[in-house]
Amino acid sequence: MPKRGGGRMRNWKADNDHFEHDDRASNPRRVSFKPGTNKGKNKFNSWKNTAKLLLDDDVDMGASGGQGPRKPYRGRGGRLGSPAPRSGHGITKKKFVAGMLPWYQIIIPYGAKHDKDVVLRALLDHISPEIFIPHYYKINGNAAVFYVDDVKIAEKLFHADRKIMMSDGFKLVVIVRNTVPNVNVDADMKEKMKLVMAKRYNAATKALDLTKFHADPDLSEIFCALFRPVIMLAAIDIIAENIPDLEALNLNDNKLHGLEHLKILSTKLKSLKILYMADNRIPFLGSLDPLKSLPLVELYLKGNPLLNRFNDHDIYISDVRKKFPKLVRLDGVDLPPAIGFDVSEDVTLPPRQQSFLIDPAGQDLVREFLTQYFAIFDSESRQPLLEAYHESATMSMAANYLTNDNRNMPATRLNQYISNSRNIIRITERESRRRYLRTGKLQVVSFLSDLPKTTHDLMGFAVDLLVFTPTMIVLTMNGLYKETNTSGSPTRSFHRTFVIVPNSGGGFCIINDMLYVTNTTKEQEESAFKSGMPEAIPPTPAPTPTPAPAPSFSNDHQMLLNTLGQQTGMNEHWSLNCLQETGWDLQRALFIFNQLQSEGKIPPEAFIK
Template identity: 80%
Template sequence: MPKRGGGRQRNWEHDHFEHDDRTHTNNTRRVSFKTGTNKGKNKFRTWKDPKLLLDDDIDMGSSGGQVHTQGRKGPFRGRGGRLNSPAPRSGHGLPKKKFVAGLLPWYQIIIPYGAKHEKDVVLRALLSFISPEVFIPHYYKINGNAAVFYVDDVKIAEKLFHADRKIVMSDGFKLVVIVRNSAPSVIIDAVMKEKMKQAMAKRYNAATKALDLTKFHTDPDLADVFCALFRPMIMLAVIDIIADNIPDLEALNLNDNKLHGIEHLKILSTKLKSLKILYLGDNRIPFVGSLDSLKSLPLVELFLKGNPLVNRFNDHEIYVSDVRKRFPKLTRLDGVDLPPAIGFDVSEDVTLPPRQQSFLVDPAGQDLVREFLTQYFAIYDSESRQPLLEAYHEHASMSMAANYLSNDNRNSPSARLNAYISNSRNIMRITERESRRRYLKTGRLQVVSFLSDLPKTTHDLMGFAVDLIVFTPNMIVLTMNGVYKETSTAGNPTRSFHRTFVVVPNTGGGFCVINDVLYVTNTTKEQEEKAFASGESITTPTPAQPLGAPVAAAPSGVTDDTRKMMLNMLGQQTGMNEFWSMNCLQETGWDFQRALFVFNQLQSEGKIPPEAFVK
């Protein structure tokens, strides 16, 4: 008894390659209860992933064709309304086949039973049908009874798709045309590399150190091999050949090679370090972000016209700006000179000034600064800070802010800043106006009282970084960074601080702090390792010589008029007579600011005799 369903199982590929265009009528129904093996939403995932499609390990020729039919949704109802009946055969209600463009730029054209005709006959028939369009058949060969070739244009592929069974050949049969989205297979061996090298050699201009690889796959020397640069493995092989033979290449033209993903081109920055001009026009680069893989190249000229990424910008200026962010040295884009970039006029080989532990706007203030810091922190680190009352102006003001380092472990007891956070005047945290006023200490009594309540400390004076940024007779501004240990806290934690003093002359002839800003935070690991490494402290500088010391000769660059002017100014500001003012200026080398500071220092110590003020 014959099997239910009768007839032989039709083989799709065999039927087309044997090329029988006659009409068969077979109304025998076949019912199958076999469970499908490819279920789920990822059944056709490989056709939606361009990276997988570009993987050379995937055989694109066996992954289904370009022929798509738009089936019905849900099970088919046959005659009589039964579910799951087989769909009717072609010509009995199925929608017309539609061409769907693939993700790859290459299409395989299969002419079943095309071997019975000469190559020229088949191509002339196809060209006549799609006229006036023309195409180049790549890698034409006979595979069994079929003729197979490739085209690299989606418009041509679509026209050939619609030529299926519409061309009548001389023997009366209709030409079957199958279109698949598939790229030719490729194996890069020594023979292929040699052909690539020969094709590249004739495209290289030694005078300009430029290599033109425009439409590289169409080169006559590569007619019998597939050498499309949009395949990563082929592009990387080309880069290796360039690096081995012309490593000093300065210009590379990759126009019209159907490039899409260019992530692998980041190797250019290591292989071709002299590359400054790159043409990528008329390709398929989708987004400007795709260029990030090339940011390491020191490009001065770039050509991107003809890529989808350019059309995504409605504003040309934004397009230029986005490209320039990635290539700051760019002077020419898409064949147009760019205006000079806004920046600092600094030569490329300029070196930064050497790092300094401290900065003094005027070297004459060095001794005064050292003396001030030594005396201030000697009192600050003592058992009682009350003597600091003499160091602050009557109307002095002070504020303190504290914060944790971003990478600090706040749960560590030694890292907690509880003694500071509660009094911190961080204006990012204290937003209420009255609170900000309350956290600001005004008047010497409030300032010293507040400082006395802070933990007892020992400062690493030798590790200070001090900047003297203002040094005038009427004001000194000091900033400093350093570390200290809390001597009254368990574990003696180390803290980092930044402090700014604004110092002005006081009525008694000395100096006092009128503004004090303190910032406290945790120390970094590096600061802890270097803290108190020397075990030394700043020594008190040698006192200045008495004003009655031998007179130094005036420098030759100081004129008589200048000396008279400085002499009058010093007498007016200090109250000394002309004789003592002259001695003071001569001993300081006619440095007016230093002479004034020396006077104030000695006056505060009571070392200037009363006769200096007798006129």
């Protein structure tokens, strides 16, 4: 009488790839769980570390995956390594573990004893109503081997192990491994790929359809999955060589994951404007960064995991458009027009101006107003500014650092400003926002008086007059100033906006004042207070210059010279020096003249004609 469970273990022989012994349903196998007998367990220790290698290089078809090594069984009161109980007496059911690769190798030991159609029909009947396509079905020794590209099918086949009774009384053994076939991209393979692409190309629309490329019937004998970078790069080379003007490419359902190697598309296929990549495995929107250089107008991404990361479809559209600004169609839906400037790409912009006036008639008013305001602001007392503000004036200040490094240097700290900063991104409570808003001219001037004493670089001002009407003036300016009573006299950069309205006395006053303060850049530091007028308006009297031949000017310069002389009363020599020092900017020249004139720094000789 044979021993219970006396059947021998199945043995996969590495030399000829076939199984040594049949596994009959009527003869249960005897399984050994002795420690140290599982010689292949080290293959699993580095599985996760080699996943990338498996994707980028050829893979051994015998590599293990999906199932880990079985652990020794310890029965109740028994020793380690004792035989495991038979089914139904405590043995753990095999569990399918999805692998990292999108392909699964199916091994049917002794599958060579049956026709291909018989084996496949038995498997299809068992997992019905599911169906699958067996890729690269081959006979290795006495085993049948094929591949599937669907994890759900792989799991069903995994659980079909020893559950299908064949006509000869044997139960079909099914082994599932997470691995991809070996591949060698040679000239013969490239030629076959080229022929398949030729039949999938539409010359009328310059479109190439590579949907589920590996499943093409003409490629049934070779492994040609585009998710493998080496195969995808070979496909791109074939396209670039034969269809360099390709405009539309369909890569749907190719199990694409990493796209870093696709950055060459922008150099190989410069005319590509339409790209379909639906039903792949693209995990993040950032995975599309290698494609940002493509001038895409249409993109299809449905069926990728990246869409599950967006709860708001509008945010999804916005983020995709940031990467592909020319996109007009996404996932089969026309996008609304992008918000932007309706100008051509090669438009020539007007030259940059130091200052801008919406209405030249406001020039004198702006010059006079700013001259008086900053003369008081930079003085010892700012109390006279009470006359410059409306009774119901409001004022707010915001401050921020250019970089975090500025916080650590004593000379660049903004402690005196940050504590009073009304940064509404940082201050979210309504009551706090109200507290940092100064209302009424007494509060405004009191707040300004507490700020550090300053000296502004008047020559470096950039002033813009944005609104100039009888009832409202909006004035903005950018510039630099130094703190005169702070250790080290640090230089600050500021932006200020004044909203000015008529007052009851017939003049003008500030109804709203917004100030922003930050650190200066290195370039601003180097240019600060470097554009003064020491030669044009010296601090001490100078002898009248010896008459010299009148220089020749262009008509525009001569007109500016005459205008400055008429409005200031200075002679031609001083007016010329003033304009030359300010880069022939009449507004700046007038502004500086009024500032220095109010301080008594212009000598009488400047007015001798």
